[in-house]
Amino acid sequence: MATITNPKFDPRMTAIPALGIRKLASASHTKGDIPTVTYWRGAIVRDPGATTGDPRAAKGNAYRVDFLFNPSSISISHSASAKYTADQQSTDATYIAAGGIGTVGFTLLFDRTYEVNSPGNTAGDRGVMGDIDALYRVTGAYDVTAKGAAAREIQPMQSYNCFFLFGGTVSNAISYYGYISSLNISYTHFTRMMVPQRCSVEVSVELVQRGDTSGTTSKAAKNPSKTPAPSPSPSPSGGGSGGGSSVPDWTRGR
Numbered sequence: 184m185a186t187i188t189n190p191k192f193d194p195r196m197t198a199i200p201a202l203g204i205r206k207l208a209s210a211s212h213t214k215g216d217i218p219t220v221t222y223w224r225g226a227i228v229r230d231p232g233a234t235t236g237d238p239r240a241a242k243g244n245a246y247r248v249d250f251l252f253n254p255s256s257i258s259i260s261h262s263a264s265a266k267y268t269a270d271q272q273s274t275d276a277t278y279i280a281a282g283g284i285g286t287v288g289f290t291l292l293f294d295r296t297y298e299v300n301s302p303g304n305t306a307g308d309r310g311v312m313g314d315i316d317a318l319y320r321v322t323g324a325y326d327v328t329a330k331g332a333a334a335r336e337i338q339p340m341q342s343y344n345c346f347f348l349f350g351g352t353v354s355n356a357i358s359y360y361g362y363i364s365s366l367n368i369s370y371t372h373f374t375r376m377m378v379p380q381r382c383s384v385e386v387s388v389e390l391v392q393r394g395d396t397s398g399t400t401s402k403a404a405k406n407p408s409k410t411p412a413p414s415p416s417p418s419p420s421g422g423g424s425g426g427g428s429s430v431p432d433w434t435r436g437r
Contacts, residue, residue, distance in 0.1 A: 185244050185245070186244075186245045186247065187244050187245065187246050187247075187317075187320060187327075188226075188246070188247045188248060188249055188317050189248055189249055189313050189314040189316070189317035190298070190304065190305045190306035190313045190314075191306070192249075192251050192298075192306075193295075193297035193298055193306075195297055196251060196294065196297065197222075197224075197251075222253075223253075223350060223356075224249060224250045224251070224252070224253060225249075225250040225253050225254075225347075225348050225349040225350065226247050226248060226249050226250060226346075226348050227247060227248040227318075227321055227345050227346070227347055227348075227363075227386075228245070228246075228247040228345060228346040228348065229245070229246040229247065229321045229343050229344075229345045230343070230344045230345060230346060230360075231245060244327070246317070246320045246321050246327070247317070247321065248314070248317040248318050248321055249317075250291060251291075251292065251293050251294060251314075252291070252292050253349060253350075254289035254290055254291060254349070255290075256289065256290075257287065257288075257289045257349060257357060258287070258288045258289070259285055259286070259287045259288075259359075260285055260286050260288075261284070261285040262285075283389060283390065283391075284361075284390040284391065284392065285390045286364070286387060286388060286389055286390065287347065287359050287361070287387070287388040287390060288385070288386065288387050288388070289349075289385075289386055290383055290384065290385050290386070291383065291384045291386060292381075292382075292383050292384075293311040293314040293381065293382050293383075293384070294311070294380070294381045295307075295310045295311050295313070295314075295380045295381070296372075296380050296381065298310070298380075299374050299378055299380045308378075309378065310374070310378040310379045310380040311370070311379050311380060311381060311382045312378075312379060314382070315368060315382070315384075316335070318366065318384065319337065321343065321345060321363070322340045322341065322343065322363050322366065323338070323339075323340055323341025323342075323343055324337050324338055324339070324340045324341075325337070325338070326338060340363070340366070342362040342363075342364070342389075343362055343363075344360065344361065344362050344391060345360070345361070345362060345363065346358065346359075346360055347359040347360070347361070347388060359388060359390055360390065360391065360392075360393055361388045361389050361390040361391045362388065362389055362391065363386060363387070363388055364387045364388065364389045365385075365386075365387040366384060366385070366386060366387075367384070367385035368382060368383075368384050368385075369382060369383045369384075369385075370382045371383065
C-alpha cells in the first residue's frame, strides 16, 4: 500500500534546538554541536476501511496529512439534546435520537518559506498548496482516481472517516476518530509570483464510533478493515471516540 501525503518539510523547520534541555548521546555529536530534540508531530490519516467500494477512493493507497506544527490548542464539545422523532425502521411511533458524540476543532499552520526558495519540487513550486493537496485528497475534495489537470479540480468534500493523531506513541496521547465536516483555509504570505508560502487551516471534525457509517459515503464501509499495527510502539488511542482501538502506523519527526 502506497502512502500519499504532503511533501516532506525542510529540516530547518523540523530540527528544533533543545538549547540544553536534552543532550544527544556523545557518540552522535561532536563538541560544540547544538543538541536537538525530535518532536512528535501529528497527522490526519484516512481510514482505508471507511472508503471500501467508493469508486472515487483509489484502491491500494493510504492518504494522510502530516503536521508541520501540532495545534497550539484543541477544542472538543459535547452536547445532549435528545428529542423525539419519527422512527422509520420500526413500528414504534417515536424514538429518542440523542445528539452525536461530539465535535473537535483545531487550527494547523503550514510554512513553506524555505521550500519556495528552492524550486524544482512539489513543495518548492506549489508552496503550501502541496499541503492543501494532501488535505483535499483526505477529504475527497480531489478525485484521486482522476488524471492530469482533472486530479486537482475541487469537488464537494466527502465525509470520509479519519484518524486524528496529535501526539507520540504513548497510550494517553490525544487522538480522535471521525470525519472532517469543514475546512477554513487562509493563505497569509505569498511569493512575488503569488505562490502561497504560508497558510492556516481551521479544521472541524464530527466524531463517530469506529464502524459507524454515518461519516462515510461508502456503502461497503459497514465492515471497515482492521488498521495496521502501530510501530514502533502503541500509537495513541486514548482520548478519542475509538475507545482504545488501534490506529495506523505513522512516522515521527516530520
